[in-house]
Ligand SMILES: [Zn+2]
């Protein structure tokens with residue numbers, strides 16, 4: 256049985272057309288039950304936790320501390336179990352068709368906050384601005400220290416469903432000698448769009464989200480087939496940043512945050528940018544937490560990679576932050592087809608996120 260107004264359509268990602276998502280809101284298509292939200296560890300201090308304030312001797316030495324080592328609010332250390340490290344090996348291994356590039360790079364951990372179990376939306380805006388500053392500074396330091404690094408990926412896993420192995424709130428930085436494929440695809444497709452239209456596709460999507468309104472009529476009956484108010488994809492708007500629910504989201508509650516003014520490089524953010532980004536981020540996370548209830552998520556930064564072949568992408572690429580809450584586990588259909596299934600329409604998800612009444616008492 257199909258529910259009223261059920262959507263069942265394959266949506267093409269406007270930026271990377273090789274990626275698509277199946278939006279199927281009919282009940283029969285609901286492929287699995289979302290995992291029960293894991294009970295959150297809200298403790299402030301855990302004596303066995305290496306990331307808690309006071310236990311600094313349990314981690315590798317501090318690489319950077321903000322605002323200072325004694326009264327740190329955020330602290331960066333090397334990862335004890337790096338997936339990539341810079342032990343001096345270089346070169347790639349080629350063996351028939353099976354090629355491999357030596358796992359060279361850097362892996363650092365940013366301890367986001369002194370408090371063990373604090374959620375992002377519970378941190379102050381000032382704190383989040385400091386954290387974004389720490390991201391920026393670390394990326395800058397890593398790029399400056401090693402010319403071989405092509406991409407520095409900043410990301411965060413929060414909650415066991417998102418793969419976080421240490422409960423204490425933290426982000427990670429992995430610096431790589433190659434540009435990850437999904438960044439490369441976004442860069443490549445947005446460059447093609449720019450060459451054709453002389454306009455950044457991300458900027459166009461923002462413009463569309465802010466202004467576009469249309470009605471689609473049925474060709475034979477003349478009846479209204481669908482009304483599109485593209486503004487329905489906006490989750491949050493700041494002075495300098497906007498949070499959008501992508502039209503073809505892979506994850507049901509996925510939200511992207513982008514600078515309103517064109518900017519390709521995260522390194523170019525100013526102090527004022529950081530302040531507004533912190534405000535938008537905090538409000539978006541508050542909305543997600545209210546709707547999902549104890550959001551477990553991944554987020555990551557996509558910005559222009561380093562390298563001569565990306566020089567021209569300053570005009571065509573637009574950095575952004577992708578937040579992917581993990582409310583379900585990909586099934587065989589998704590892994591086998593590459594087609595992610597969304598059982599809530601992005602329009603409805605955005606509406607529900609927008610309608611959250613944010614309690615502003617801590618703002
Ligand atoms: Zn801790």
Ligand SMILES: [Zn+2]
Pocket residue numbers: 455456457458459516517518571572573
């Ligand atoms: Zn742009």
Ligand SMILES: [Zn+2]
Pocket residue numbers: 441557575577
């Ligand atoms: Zn991206």
